[in-house]
Amino acid sequence: MKPSFQSQKGFTIVEALISVLMLALVIGAVSGLVQRSLATNQFSKEQVIANYLAGEAIEYVRNIRDSNYVAGRAWFTGLSHCMGTTCRVDTVNNSITPCSETGGSDRCKLRFVDDTSTGYYSYNSSGTTDSNYIRTVELRPSGDAGGTVSEVAIVVTISGERGVFSQIPLVVVEHLNNWGGN
Numbered sequence: 001m002k003p004s005f006q007s008q009k010g011f012t013i014v015e016a017l018i019s020v021l022m023l024a025l026v027i028g029a030v031s032g033l034v035q036r037s038l039a040t041n042q043f044s045k046e047q048v049i050a051n052y053l054a055g056e057a058i059e060y061v062r063n064i065r066d067s068n069y070v071a072g073r074a075w076f077t078g079l080s081h082c083m084g085t086t087c088r089v090d091t092v093n094n095s096i097t098p099c100s101e102t103g104g105s106d107r108c109k110l111r112f113v114d115d116t117s118t119g120y121y122s123y124n125s126s127g128t129t130d131s132n133y134i135r136t137v138e139l140r141p142s143g144d145a146g147g148t149v150s151e152v153a154i155v156v157t158i159s160g161e162r163g164v165f166s167q168i169p170l171v172v173v174e175h176l177n178n179w180g181g182n
Contacts, residue, residue, distance in 0.1 A: 042163075050133065050158040050165060053110070053121065054172040057089040057137045057156045060096065065176055075178045076149060079139060086136040092122040099136060108136045109161075132160040152176045 061079065068077045079096065081087070086099045088108045099108045112129045113120040121131060140153040154176060159169035 046132075046160075046163055046165065047170075050170045051172075053133060053135050054156040054158055054170060056091055057135060058154050058172065058174045060089045060091050061137070061139070061154050062174075062176060064096070069179075076152070079152075082137065082139045083141055084138070086138050088123050088135065089137050090123050092120050093124060096137070109134045132163055133165070134159045134161070150178050 064078055065075050068075050081098055082096060086108065087096055088099050089096050092113055108123070110121040110123065110131045110133045112131055113122045113124065121133065121135075134157075136157045136159075138155045138157075140155060141149040142151045142153070152175070154174045156172045156174075157169050158165055158172075160166045
């Protein structure tokens, strides 16, 4: 009996190369999607933190206004030194002070208190770790015809040295009125 040549079943080298190429393309596409997903996740995280930091500063200034009203003081007591200049609101140390004109962008740079696990931000330089966030607060008054301040715009700017806010800072504006009449 003569041997017959039957078609061999299996992959040729060309088929194997095409399969490897297709697998490499799929793996490359998936890794690109994973990388983009991680970058989007980091961007979202930074946005949430920045929004909370801005809201915290606004609420601190609002609390001072409300406390002044309850105590019977002029509504802007304790805030006039931040009119038209940048200040730093430190809720951990319960203070609002003008930013130093020296130190460049570091003058209002927030730092983690103690370590990054607490989640608290402050301007205190001892026992802290630098964060990426720089928060400035400016109070812009608007008056009535009599020259008294009847409304204040709180302008909070969150910027950073790297990442999202190094290019386009987050700016949040809130208006407070003298609803107490003081």
